[in-house]
Amino acid sequence: MIRSLPCVGLWWVLSTTGPVHAIDRATTQILETGTGRPPTSDTTLSASELAQARVWGLSATEWQRYQQLMQGIRGSVSPAAISPIEVLGIHARDHDERRRYAETWARTLHEDVDRILTFQRAYDEAAKRLYPNAPLIDIARLPGKVDKSSPFQSGDRVLFFSRAECPACALILNTLLKRIDELGGIDIYLTDLAPGDDEAVRAWAAEHKIDPDLMHSQRVTLNHDAGALAKLTDDAGTVPYLMRRRGGDLSNLSASDL
Numbered sequence: 001m002i003r004s005l006p007c008v009g010l011w012w013v014l015s016t017t018g019p020v021h022a023i024d025r026a027t028t029q030i031l032e033t034g035t036g037r038p039p040t041s042d043t044t045l046s047a048s049e050l051a052q053a054r055v056w057g058l059s060a061t062e063w064q065r066y067q068q069l070m071q072g073i074r075g076s077v078s079p080a081a082i083s084p085i086e087v088l089g090i091h092a093r094d095h096d097e098r099r100r101y102a103e104t105w106a107r108t109l110h111e112d113v114d115r116i117l118t119f120q121r122a123y124d125e126a127a128k129r130l131y132p133n134a135p136l137i138d139i140a141r142l143p144g145k146v147d148k149s150s151p152f153q154s155g156d157r158v159l160f161f162s163r164a165e166c167p168a169c170a171l172i173l174n175t176l177l178k179r180i181d182e183l184g185g186i187d188i189y190l191t192d193l194a195p196g197d198d199e200a201v202r203a204w205a206a207e208h209k210i211d212p213d214l215m216h217s218q219r220v221t222l223n224h225d226a227g228a229l230a231k232l233t234d235d236a237g238t239v240p241y242l243m244r245r246r247g248g249d250l251s252n253l254s255a256s257d258l
Helices: 020-033 047-055 060-069 073-077 084-090 095-130 167-178 198-207 212-216 228-233
Strands: 157-162 185-190 220-224 241-246 249-253
Touching (some): 047 060, 060 084, 157 167, 157 228, 167 185, 198 220, 212 220, 228 241
Parallel strands (some): 157 185, 185 220
C-alpha cells in the first residue's frame, strides 16, 4: 500500500473490337465524375438516390462510391448522420481529391451557419413583435429544486477502484474530490498497474491533480488493488467501482449516488 505520495491516372480498358456505344458510355461516366477515375460500379442509381446526390452536389459515380464506403468500416464506426462529403473526403485517394472535398465541406458548413443565423435573427424579431412583454422563460412555473440527501456522513470513507486509463473513472474521481469535505477520506485502488510500480501510481496522482496535502494527511490514500476488488465482490466487480466504509461496515455505492 502506498500512502502520502507527492505529485493517424486515369485507366480503362477498351476492346478494339468492341461496339462504339461501349466506348461512348465509358467516356461519359469518366467525364461525369470530373476526377479522371473510372466509375466504381455499373449499378444504376434510383431516382431517389440521384436526387440525394444532387442535393450534395455529387455525381452518380461519387454517390456510388459513398454507398460502397458506408458498407465498410466507415458505416460501422461513424454516426449515421455523417455526410457523404465527409465520407468521400476521409477516404480520398490522393491529396487533390481530399482538398476538393474539404473545400466543399467548408463551403457547405459556412452556408448552413449563415442560414441558421439568419433564421435566428428572424425568430428573435418575431418573438419581440408577438410577445413584447413576455419573458422567454417564466421562472415562476419551473418546479422547485429538490434537495438530494447526501449518502455520506463525516466519518465515512469511500473505497474507489479505478484503472489508470479510464475516462469514466476520472469523472467519478473529480466528483469525489469535490465532496472530500463531507467524508472521512477516499481510498483509491488502482487495478491495472504492476504490483510495486509506485512510480506509476505517483504519475497517475499527478496527472489527476490530487492535492498532495490530502495524501499527506491520509484524507486520500493511493493503493495497488492486489486483488482487493475481486475479493470484496466475489469476482463480480468491474471498475469504476465504489464502496462506502462506515465503521466496520462496507456497502456498495453507485455513481448516481454521488
